[in-house]
Amino acid sequence: xxxxxxxxxxxxxxxxxxxxxxxxxxxxxxxxxxxxxxxxxxxxxxxxxxxxxxxxxxxxxxxxxxxxxxxxxxxxxxxxxxxxxxxxxxxxxxxxxxxxxxxxxxxxxxxxxxxx
Amino acid sequence: xxxxxxxxxxxxxxxxxxxxxxxxxxxxxxxxxxxxxxxxxxxxxxxxxxxxxxxxxxxxxxxxxxxxxxxxxxxxxxxxxxxxxxxxxxxxxxxxxxxxxxxxxxxxxxxx
Numbered sequence: 001x002x003x004x005x006x007x008x009x010x011x012x013x014x015x016x017x018x019x020x021x022x023x024x025x026x027x028x029x030x031x032x033x034x035x036x037x038x039x040x041x042x043x044x045x046x047x048x049x050x051x052x053x054x055x056x057x058x059x060x061x062x063x064x065x066x067x068x069x070x071x072x073x074x075x076x077x078x079x080x081x082x083x084x085x086x087x088x089x090x091x092x093x094x095x096x097x098x099x100x101x102x103x104x105x106x107x108x109x110x111x112x113x114x115x116x
Numbered sequence: 117x118x119x120x121x122x123x124x125x126x127x128x129x130x131x132x133x134x135x136x137x138x139x140x141x142x143x144x145x146x147x148x149x150x151x152x153x154x155x156x157x158x159x160x161x162x163x164x165x166x167x168x169x170x171x172x173x174x175x176x177x178x179x180x181x182x183x184x185x186x187x188x189x190x191x192x193x194x195x196x197x198x199x200x201x202x203x204x205x206x207x208x209x210x211x212x213x214x215x216x217x218x219x220x221x222x223x224x225x226x227x228x
Contacts, residue, residue: 041220
C-alpha cells in the first residue's frame with residue numbers, strides 16, 4: 001500500500017483479556033518500530049525490528065508485551081492480560097533504513113486501545 | 117539519557133502570524149531530528165527531517181533549523197493558517213541507535 005496501515009483502529013478490551021495489534025509497513029521497508037502514546041504525551045519507543053530480527057525491545061514495559069515480525073514484513077504486537085494502564089494509542093512506523101537519505105520514519109494511524 | 121523538551125506546550129495565534137516552535141534535547145550526539153504533525157485521533161505526519169550534519173531544512177511555509185551543539189531545533193511556520201492547527205512533535209534519533217525520543221509536543225491553534 002501507499003503508507004503504513006494498522007488494524008484494528010480501535011480496540012476495547014476487558015481487563016485481563018489478550019489483544020493483538022497488527023502493522024503493515026510500507027512495502028520494502030527494512031525497519032519497523034512500535035511506539036506507545038499515552039494521552040497528552042509524545043510517543044514512547046517500545047521495540048524495533050530490522051527485517052525479522054528484533055534488535056531492540058528495551059521499551060516494552062513488561063513481559064506481558066510481545067512483538068513479532070516473522071517474515072520481515074507484517075508485525076504483530078501482542079499484549080497479554082491487559083491492564084488499565086495499557087490504555088494508549090499504539091503507533092507503528094517503518095523506514096527504508098538504507099543510507100542517510102532513507103531513515104525517515106513513516107507512521108501509521110495507530111490503534112487506540114482502551115482497557116476497561 | 118536523552119530528554120527532549122518542547123516549549124510552549126500550547127500556542128494560540130491569529131491567522132497570518134509567523135510563529136516559532138522550540139525543541140531542545142540534552143544529548144548532542146544525535147543522528148537526526150524529525151518534526152511531525154499530529155491531528156487529533158490521527159497518526160504522525162512527517163514534516164521535515166534534518167540530518168546531524170545539516171543546519172536547516174525547508175518545505176513550503178515550514179523551515180526547521182538545527183543547532184546540535186546547543187541542543188536546539190526550531191520549527192518556523194510562516195503565514196499561519198487555520199489548517200495548521202495540530203500538535204507538533206519533534207523527535208531525536210541518537211547516534212548509534214534507531215529509536216526516536218519524542219518531546220511532548222506543542223498544541224497549536226490558529227484562529228481564523
